[in-house]
Amino acid sequence: MTDAELDFEVDPEDLEGWAPATREIGGPSLVVDHLDITYRVFGGKKLGTSDESSGRRLQRVVGRRSGHVGAVQQVRAVRDVTFVAHHGESIGIVGINGSGKSTLLRAVAGLIPPTKGSVYVAGEPSLLGVNAVLMGDLTGERNIMIGGLALGLSRSEVQQRMDDIVEFAGIGDFVYLPMKAYSSGMGARLRFAISTAATPDILMIDEALATGDASFREKSKARIDEIRQGAGTVFLVSHSLATVQAICSRVLWLHQGRLVMDGPTEEVCASYKEFVQSLRKSRSLAKKK
Numbered sequence: 001m002t003d004a005e006l007d008f009e010v011d012p013e014d015l016e017g018w019a020p021a022t023r024e025i026g027g028p029s030l031v032v033d034h035l036d037i038t039y040r041v042f043g044g045k046k047l048g049t050s051d052e053s054s055g056r057r058l059q060r061v062v063g064r065r066s067g068h069v070g071a072v073q074q075v076r077a078v079r080d081v082t083f084v085a086h087h088g089e090s091i092g093i094v095g096i097n098g099s100g101k102s103t104l105l106r107a108v109a110g111l112i113p114p115t116k117g118s119v120y121v122a123g124e125p126s127l128l129g130v131n132a133v134l135m136g137d138l139t140g141e142r143n144i145m146i147g148g149l150a151l152g153l154s155r156s157e158v159q160q161r162m163d164d165i166v167e168f169a170g171i172g173d174f175v176y177l178p179m180k181a182y183s184s185g186m187g188a189r190l191r192f193a194i195s196t197a198a199t200p201d202i203l204m205i206d207e208a209l210a211t212g213d214a215s216f217r218e219k220s221k222a223r224i225d226e227i228r229q230g231a232g233t234v235f236l237v238s239h240s241l242a243t244v245q246a247i248c249s250r251v252l253w254l255h256q257g258r259l260v261m262d263g264p265t266e267e268v269c270a271s272y273k274e275f276v277q278s279l280r281k282s283r284s285l286a287k288k289k
């Protein structure tokens with residue numbers, strides 16, 4: 001892990017005056033019950049000896065000679081996580097790299113089946129669904145259409161919102177180019193714009209706000225507040241504690257797949273900050289030795 005990966009203070013001055021919108025919290029929108037996600041990864045075993053011919057090696061890899069290619073390793077990315085989210089809440093998810101944040105979001109979106117436990121959702125989670133269908137070879141325009149249809153909008157509804165989406169994303173004429181020609185910021189802004197074109201029940205944002213400039217963040221915050229006002233639930237994964245503090249009223253802190261803290265933003269962020277600082281200190285001591 002590098003210091004940059006632990007850096008959680010991204011442009012706090014851009015967020016001056018921001019505060020989580022206050023809204024009455026409604027009934028449960030999502031229940032995550034003793035959730036475990038384990039990835040199974042192949043690898044770790046040498047496939048062949050150096051004197052083995054490439055033909056024999058290929059045969060072995062495709063399994064003609066042996067069904068066993070390498071050891072299967074298990075990565076327990078999410079461990080026994082339980083929480084309830086409510087309509088109108090915006091919830092930050094923090095944790096150092098590899099702590100399971102994205103995996104948890106993907107499981108909530110129904111993209112990964114639970115290994116153990118359950119996810120109950122009232123409504124349709126959005127964003128990761130759109131992420132999954134955006135295609136680099138297609139133009140932004142085509143992706144807006146496909147993403148909009150995937151969110152349940154009709155063709156004419158997408159057409160009507162096309163200009164707004166392009167304007168929100170700030171991509172201008174790039175909309176006519178394949179998405180693989182976009183900078184990562186442009187891609188992230190377009191994904192955010194598409195996924196919030198319909199008002200989703202559960203909006204999940206994975207670092208998208210870190211890529212925009214100050215005015216994009218301002219627009220995104222306004223859009224997120226609108227979704228919450230419409231009784232949606234917003235999840236925000238971010239390494240920027242400033243962003244989390246500006247948008248979320250509650251924070252989940254994950255470490256090594258476990259939910260170590262779940263509570264009001266200020267409390268959880270203060271504890272997490274302390275933890276990261278002590279981690280930095282112990283790392284710099286280890287470097288000096």
Ligand SMILES: Nc1ncnc2c1ncn2[C@@H]1O[C@H](COP(=O)(O)OP(=O)(O)OP(=O)(O)O)[C@@H](O)[C@H]1O
Pocket residue numbers: 039040041075076077095096097098099100101102103104
């Ligand atoms: N497709 C995958 N196959 C195997 N292991 C994976 C896969 N995706 C993630 N992992 C592993 O699961 C663990 C959790 O990863 P995840 O991406 O959910 O963490 P994260 O907190 O979102 O990390 P980051 O902040 O770096 O994005 C890590 O050990 C990671 O290496």
